[in-house]
Amino acid sequence: MSETPEMEFEGVRRRGEAMSPSEVAAWFVREVLPLEGILMQYLHHNWRNQSDITDLRQEVYVRICESARQRFPDHTKRFVLTTARNLIINRMRHEHVVPIEAVADVDALGLAIDAPGPDQVAMARDELRRLQGALDCLSPRCREVVVLAHIEGLAGHEIAARMNISQATVSEHLANGIRGLTNMLFGDGRKP
Numbered sequence: 001m002s003e004t005p006e007m008e009f010e011g012v013r014r015r016g017e018a019m020s021p022s023e024v025a026a027w028f029v030r031e032v033l034p035l036e037g038i039l040m041q042y043l044h045h046n047w048r049n050q051s052d053i054t055d056l057r058q059e060v061y062v063r064i065c066e067s068a069r070q071r072f073p074d075h076t077k078r079f080v081l082t083t084a085r086n087l088i089i090n091r092m093r094h095e096h097v098v099p100i101e102a103v104a105d106v107d108a109l110g111l112a113i114d115a116p117g118p119d120q121v122a123m124a125r126d127e128l129r130r131l132q133g134a135l136d137c138l139s140p141r142c143r144e145v146v147v148l149a150h151i152e153g154l155a156g157h158e159i160a161a162r163m164n165i166s167q168a169t170v171s172e173h174l175a176n177g178i179r180g181l182t183n184m185l186f187g188d189g190r191k192p
Helices: 021-046 050-070 076-095 118-137 140-150 156-163 167-186
Strands: none
Touching: 021 050, 021 076, 050 076, 118 140, 118 167, 140 156, 140 167, 156 167
């Protein structure tokens, strides 16, 4: 019902046209509220501060209603999730903005803004070589799980789906991989 190309409200109303407040309310209850589970799952998955989720949901609902009064969306589910995505992007941009007053006098902050010296660059390269060597010593599946989790930042269920294995197997590979890397880098240097 929410994906039909046109919808009738109090007579003939086509998607893409503006709606009255009563039409927006009826549409919201009928088509948007049933998507709340999907919206909440999307917000939980994409926003790190779980205490903000309820506020984000409310802000998504406000934006949806305001927009629907101007132009009725063609596809409700896509519209809801796009609105949520845009809200999250805006929030992330806002959180990364640093007021200019905070860095107006860099010298007064006493921050070292110079590039790292050659010795620091050499040490960092050496550590990266050691890490790559340790990763290469892991079994291929274990290495793939560690890379997907800690380098690409995927969640356990995403790794399980991508590799077509259970989440329990992902957890086992991850634990073995971290244990092996720890032993090779900081322990006795033996392979797992």
